[in-house]
Amino acid sequence: MSGGVTAPRGFVAAGVHCGLKEEKPDLAIVASTTAAPAAVAGVFTRNRVQAAPVVYCRGVAAGGRARAIVANSGNANACTGDAGLADTRAMAARVAAALDFDAGHVLVASTGVIGVPLPMPTVLAGIDLAAAELGSDGGERAADAILTTDTRTKIEVEKVVLSGGQVTVGGIAKGAGMMAPDMATTLAFVTTDAKVAPAALDSALRRAVEPTFNSVTVDGDTSTNDSILVLANGAAGVEAASARDLERFTDALERLLGRLAVALIADGEGANRVVEVRVGGARTDAAARQVATTIANSPLVKTAYRTGQPNWGRVMGAIGRAGVEIVEQRIAIAVSAAEERVEVVHDGLGVTDDLAPLGRAMLADHSVLHVDLGLGSGRWTVWTCDLSEGYVRINASYIS
Amino acid sequence: MSGGVTAPRGFVAAGVHCGLKEEKPDLAIVASTTAAPAAVAGVFTRNRVQAAPVVYCRGVAAGGRARAIVANSGNANACTGDAGLADTRAMAARVAAALDFDAGHVLVASTGVIGVPLPMPTVLAGIDLAAAELGSDGGERAADAILTTDTRTKIEVEKVVLSGGQVTVGGIAKGAGMMAPDMATTLAFVTTDAKVAPAALDSALRRAVEPTFNSVTVDGDTSTNDSILVLANGAAGVEAASARDLERFTDALERLLGRLAVALIADGEGANRVVEVRVGGARTDAAARQVATTIANSPLVKTAYRTGQPNWGRVMGAIGRAGVEIVEQRIAIAVSAAEERVEVVHDGLGVTDDLAPLGRAMLADHSVLHVDLGLGSGRWTVWTCDLSEGYVRINASYIS
Numbered sequence: 001m002s003g004g005v006t007a008p009r010g011f012v013a014a015g016v017h018c019g020l021k022e023e024k025p026d027l028a029i030v031a032s033t034t035a036a037p038a039a040v041a042g043v044f045t046r047n048r049v050q051a052a053p054v055v056y057c058r059g060v061a062a063g064g065r066a067r068a069i070v071a072n073s074g075n076a077n078a079c080t081g082d083a084g085l086a087d088t089r090a091m092a093a094r095v096a097a098a099l100d101f102d103a104g105h106v107l108v109a110s111t112g113v114i115g116v117p118l119p120m121p122t123v124l125a126g127i128d129l130a131a132a133e134l135g136s137d138g139g140e141r142a143a144d145a146i147l148t149t150d151t152r153t154k155i156e157v158e159k160v161v162l163s164g165g166q167v168t169v170g171g172i173a174k175g176a177g178m179m180a181p182d183m184a185t186t187l188a189f190v191t192t193d194a195k196v197a198p199a200a201l202d203s204a205l206r207r208a209v210e211p212t213f214n215s216v217t218v219d220g221d222t223s224t225n226d227s228i229l230v231l232a233n234g235a236a237g238v239e240a241a242s243a244r245d246l247e248r249f250t251d252a253l254e255r256l257l258g259r260l261a262v263a264l265i266a267d268g269e270g271a272n273r274v275v276e277v278r279v280g281g282a283r284t285d286a287a288a289r290q291v292a293t294t295i296a297n298s299p300l301v302k303t304a305y306r307t308g309q310p311n312w313g314r315v316m317g318a319i320g321r322a323g324v325e326i327v328e329q330r331i332a333i334a335v336s337a338a339e340e341r342v343e344v345v346h347d348g349l350g351v352t353d354d355l356a357p358l359g360r361a362m363l364a365d366h367s368v369l370h371v372d373l374g375l376g377s378g379r380w381t382v383w384t385c386d387l388s389e390g391y392v393r394i395n396a397s398y399i400s
Numbered sequence: 401m402s403g404g405v406t407a408p409r410g411f412v413a414a415g416v417h418c419g420l421k422e423e424k425p426d427l428a429i430v431a432s433t434t435a436a437p438a439a440v441a442g443v444f445t446r447n448r449v450q451a452a453p454v455v456y457c458r459g460v461a462a463g464g465r466a467r468a469i470v471a472n473s474g475n476a477n478a479c480t481g482d483a484g485l486a487d488t489r490a491m492a493a494r495v496a497a498a499l500d501f502d503a504g505h506v507l508v509a510s511t512g513v514i515g516v517p518l519p520m521p522t523v524l525a526g527i528d529l530a531a532a533e534l535g536s537d538g539g540e541r542a543a544d545a546i547l548t549t550d551t552r553t554k555i556e557v558e559k560v561v562l563s564g565g566q567v568t569v570g571g572i573a574k575g576a577g578m579m580a581p582d583m584a585t586t587l588a589f590v591t592t593d594a595k596v597a598p599a600a601l602d603s604a605l606r607r608a609v610e611p612t613f614n615s616v617t618v619d620g621d622t623s624t625n626d627s628i629l630v631l632a633n634g635a636a637g638v639e640a641a642s643a644r645d646l647e648r649f650t651d652a653l654e655r656l657l658g659r660l661a662v663a664l665i666a667d668g669e670g671a672n673r674v675v676e677v678r679v680g681g682a683r684t685d686a687a688a689r690q691v692a693t694t695i696a697n698s699p700l701v702k703t704a705y706r707t708g709q710p711n712w713g714r715v716m717g718a719i720g721r722a723g724v725e726i727v728e729q730r731i732a733i734a735v736s737a738a739e740e741r742v743e744v745v746h747d748g749l750g751v752t753d754d755l756a757p758l759g760r761a762m763l764a765d766h767s768v769l770h771v772d773l774g775l776g777s778g779r780w781t782v783w784t785c786d787l788s789e790g791y792v793r794i795n796a797s798y799i800s
Contacts, residue, residue, distance in 0.1 A: 049720030049728050079716050079728070081749050114713020115750040224717050299699070313514020316479050317624050320449030328449050328479070349481050350515040389789040 010235025018126020064198030330374030410635025418526025464598030730774030737764030
């Protein structure tokens with residue numbers, strides 16, 4: 001996993017402390033070193049309140065080409081009006097000046113407290129500092145500088161062989177408030193040395209995001225700042241152009257984003273374990289997704305996983321209110337972890353008197369909840385984590 | 401508030417301990433003593449997984465007449481299949497036998513753990529005990545016997561003068577898990593000595609429920625057992641038949657249900673305060689309701705109210721993801737409590753540098769969050785409470 005965004009050829013990165021946070025690194029730059037600008041694709045929050053950098057990046061991504069990403073933590077630059085948008089543009093311009101790029105080729109991301117103007121002298125000095133430190137060994141430091149309440153960096157690398165040779169995909173991400181996706185900023189930056197046309201890169205990203213980042217949060221990406229950005233600079237000299245190569249590339253991107261997304265869940269605020277909710281037997285994939293999402297967002301199901309209380313009635317209740325057709329008498333529920341699997345509900349009725357193995361399976365680091373609706377072949381998986389006192393403690397004291 | 405369901409003329413009640421719980425009262429009966437059966441109306445959970453007593457009560461309520469309600473706590477009789485339905489019928493039959501009623505005139509409600517068969521000898525013995533103790537002073541004990549994790553009884557009485565004279569409406573309720581309405585059983589039993597035709601009673605109840613019980617929970621009533629039952633026995637000799645009298649009666653019922661609903665919130669699991677979310681300036685009432693509900697269900701907004709952290713960005717984020725049209729630059733937010741009112745956001749931008757008064761207003765026992773979308777005259781109010789470590793503690797250890 002060494003490097004993350006600097007694992008693919010032709011990328012440099014840096015992470016520095018500029019002073020938005022008291023001590024921790026708070027400003028990162030990721031840049032391509034190739035002569036031509038890289039292809040870029042992005043997916044952004046669906047929230048109707050959109051932070052200045054999101055508004056700005058949509059425009060850059062629409063152009064299809066970029067050379068660098070600058071990101072700060074500690075301040076979201078959201079709900080900051082026209083002044084906020086001017087600050088975002090100034091960040092891009094400073095990166096462009098430092099690296100001799102076109103300012104229109106610089107992407108900007110921010111995460112942190114909402115509604116407070118960015119202290120621009122601090123940020124601009126940080127950009128100069130980071131630009132001077134850019135290197136092919138800077139991926140880890142960049143991953144560190146984008147964190148907010150995360151307790152660890154998320155860095156992943158994926159290699160895939162296309163018809164023209166091997167390419168590398170590297171990524172870093174930050175999440176933290178994944179228990180309550182309604183306001184947690186999710187940022188993920190992905191680089192690859194494959195050559196991919198902007199339109200193809202956009203399709204690949206949209207497909208790869210659906211079963212990964214969009215399946216660890218309720219409503220898709222719903223903070224004011226959520227952004228996933230991918231840069232493809234072609235430095236490997238290998239192009240993904242054929243349908244088969246694009247399929248392989250998309251799969252690799254999906255595996256990378258999947259690991260990053262589960263890493264976000266595992267490091268969710270106050271999380272003790274990953275709960276994988278696998279729903280099958282639905283009439284359609286969409287119905288399965290709706291049931292899985294409802295279960296995965298039930299505070300009562302989540303708190304049951306806090307202590308391994310075998311409250312399967314809470315799962316039944318969530319299934320029943322998911323808004324899709326169900327037949328109570330066909331529902332089956334099981335819980336598994338590693339080798340242990342416990343059947344809990346069959347034909348809508350409880351089938352286990354000995355609740356101890358169930359409790360143990362629920363308390364594993366990665367526990368899987370299997371729901372079979374018995375109606376069809378639709379299936380979907382959603383990842384969540386337990387809801388703990390730690391979540392409340394963190395969010396009752398953190399201004400975001 | 402003396403009596404609750406026994407405050408109106410012609411009603412008796414009892415609450416006893418039969419053994420479903422270790423020590424606390426766990427079985428209640430409320431009965432009309434009039435010669436003719438009372439008019440009955442009910443609203444029930446919309447969850448597609450429905451407990452046996454809900455399935456059974458829908459049938460009784462459809463008939464329009466009833467004489468008594470029997471309710472147990474400690475066991476929800478949900479996900480119990482045909483055997484559960486037979487148990488519900490047996491409960492009704494035992495009440496009917498003890499009181500010489502038609503079994504088709506007895507309503508049944510259950511709340512507690514899901515998926516465990518009722519211990520019927522215990523329940524039936526409890527019914528005999530409660531039937532023997534029925535009295536016009538039994539309202540408080542009945543209110544006590546329906547509680548689960550509630551920390552106090554909810555008892556309200558409302559008097560209203562109709563053209564023919566004064567009538568009384570009395571009610572008891574239980575809630576507790578109102579922070580996470582997805583599985584918390586809400587039960588409310590209301591009695592009145594007004595004479596109201598079943599169809600009119602049903603209309604009055606449906607109207608009165610919408611801005612009260614259906615505005616303290618996300619998805620309306622969504623546990624497997626939620627039920628609100630109203631009995632009108634006519635013992636006051638005053639009929640609500642004219643449009644004007646029915647309007648007055650409905651208003652009285654709405655006031656009573658409103659106080660019971662806010663009492664449930666105030667006693668929500670781990671709750672420290674009631675948060676009243678008033679949204680105005682929406683294009684429609686429905687849009688206002690959607691925004692108010694999204695804010696009131698945001699775990700991040702709720703945790704902010706735990707400690708009075710002035711995280712107004714979390715409110716903006718919830719507004720933005722509510723799924724209705726907004727114009728960020730028109731949004732205004734204020735917080736008030738008692739005499740203090742603090743303007744927080746104007747034209748979509750923060751307007752307060754001194755956050756201390758805001759924190760104080762958020763920490764009041766009853767704090768009001770005002771949101772003005774600036775787009776129209778649609779308005780709605782939703783009540784919620786803060787999300788505390790106590791909520792997690794209760795639900796991580798309670799099997800429901």
